[in-house]
Amino acid sequence: MQMSCTYWIPLPLLSLSFRSLLCVCNATSAATYNFSLFQLLFFLVSFLFVRSGSPPPLLLSFPLPTLSLSPPPRMLTYESLREDFRQLLDPQSSLDLRLREVYRLKQTYLHTLPGVEVLLEAVDTTDSVLLQHEVVYNIGQSGCDAAVPGLVSILRNQRIHYHPSGAAAAAAADDDFAGYDTVTRHEAAEALGAIASPAAIEALRHYEQEDAEPEVAIRESCILALARIYMQEKKGKAALQPPADCPYVSVDPMPAFAAETMSAEELQRRQGAVPTTVEALTPILLNTDGGASLLERYMAMFTLRNIGTDAAVDALSRALREDTSSALFRHEVAFVLGQLERPRSQPALIAALRDEAEAAMVRHEAAEALGAIADEATLPVLREYATHPEPIVRDSCVVALEMHAYWSNFNSNANGAEQAEKEAAGGATKPTGNNHNLTRNENVVEAKAA
Structure with a gap:
């Protein structure tokens, strides 16, 4: 009233x-x-x-000012959000339901402290590496400095201790804690780089050392995270932002090549030229003999993604199958191909998924990329590996099949509406192909864990 x-x-x-x-x-x-x-x-x-x-x-x-007699809106709190996302925090909920809840939280409360707190609690409510690293990825995408201590704990292989029921519950949970998977710990390091807080430098410096961390993927993740933090300190946050016309809204481990992102030494070494063409970027992307650092290869990768031409997709597809130096690098290439959603990359992605000698983190990203492309031709291989003994590969194929079903239905509805509009206007009635739009990238691909 x-x-x-x-x-x-x-x-x-x-x-x-x-x-x-x-x-x-x-x-x-x-x-x-x-x-x-x-x-x-x-x-x-x-x-x-x-x-x-x-x-x-x-x-x-x-x-006389208008008086509102309605009750004030409910204040957003950790407790209220825990209730709203109780299915995400429930270990008995199905994996696909919990993943959908992660995506829902990302779309609504990701950039709030209570939202980040719920995600931090969710990490220790599951043994699924796929769910854990999806959650940790989104914590990094939040940009929330308050998440740094929890992410450092994951990197150190220590429980986060987000247990609202008290210290006794936390201690009991520690009794059967076997440690986090390499994929989850790598994701924590990458998330620390995405947040780019100086508070993470000490831990990242420690775990980039071979005598402190035996897993190469984690050491490389720490190197990339430190480079991103140092770049922000030297050049400011603007240097880390994607180009104005970039359709991808994810916070990437490294920015694309630009004058703002290159040091004076790098520019001098490249004779002042910023590599921005497929011809200039491909040799950097494919270099494994030390002529290009991991940082430069990542920057070449994201520059090629932003270019997005057939030639750029072909270069990335080559990198996925030809590189032998870094599983971390290859898994990021697979993710980028999923962002691009180009069917011409499917042979390389299928080959990576089928390769039993390939790292699980690469095969999982290849499966999710195939799900993002949502081509019916890939359904047989996804169904085949949906029963694979490696949990993250199996779970990723299951999720990919669900993504395919969702987007097939979405595209069918969208094409049907478009066809009806054309018929009403007296125009052509041939259905269009897949709907490769920003909404799709934002709702599915951005919610990955790199």
Whole structure:
């Protein structure tokens, strides 16, 4: 219910002491009405006057502000969000349901502290590496500095201890804790780089050392994360932002090549030329003899993604199958091919998924990329590997099949609506192909864990 009217108020009444009015406000602080100090003043004095067609001397006309009698909106808290996303936190919920809840949280509360806290709690509610690293990836995408301690704990292979039921529950959970998978720990390192907080530097420096960390993928993730943090410190956040016309909204491990992202030494070594063509970028992407660093190869990868031509897709497809130096690099290439959603990359992705000698983290990304492309020709191989003994490969194929079903239905509905519009307009009625739009990239591909 709302009320609004105009009353004539004598000027002397406006000189009421602030302290007196404050007392009145304090006395009514328990009320559900939501109005300011001056609204309260106007409300009280309105009962002393009647409506008038013209103001008497020394009177001013003030419209009585609208009073909202509806209850105030519920404050967003960790507890309220835990209730909203109880299925995400429930170990008995199915994997596909929990992943959908991760995506829902990403679309609504990812950039809030309660949202990040719910994700941090979710990490230790599952043994699924796929779910864990999807959750950790999105924590990094939040950009929330408050998440750094939890991410450092994952990198150190220590439980986060987000247990609302208390210390006893946390201690009990530690009894059967076998440690985080390499994929989850790598994701934590990458997330620390995405947040780019200096508070993470000490831990990242420690785990980039071979004597401290035996897993190459984790060491390389720390190297990339440190490089991203140092780049932000030296060149500012603007240097890490994607080009204005870039359709991809993910926070990438490294930016694309640009004058702003290259050091003076790099520019000098390349004779002042910034590599921005497929011809210039391909040798950097495919270099494994030390002529290009891992950082430069990542930058070449994302520059090629932004170019997005057939030639760029072909170069990335070659890198996925020809590289032998870094599983981390290959898994990021597979993710980028999923972002591009180009059917011409399917042979390389299928070959990576079928390769039993390939790292699980690469095969998992290849499966999810095939799901993002959503071509019926890939359904047999996805069904075949949906029963694979490697959990993250198996789960990724199951999710890929669900992604395919969702987007096939989405495209069918979209094409049907478009065809109906053309028929109504008397135009062509041939259905269009897949709908490769930003919404699709944003809702599915961005929610990966690199």
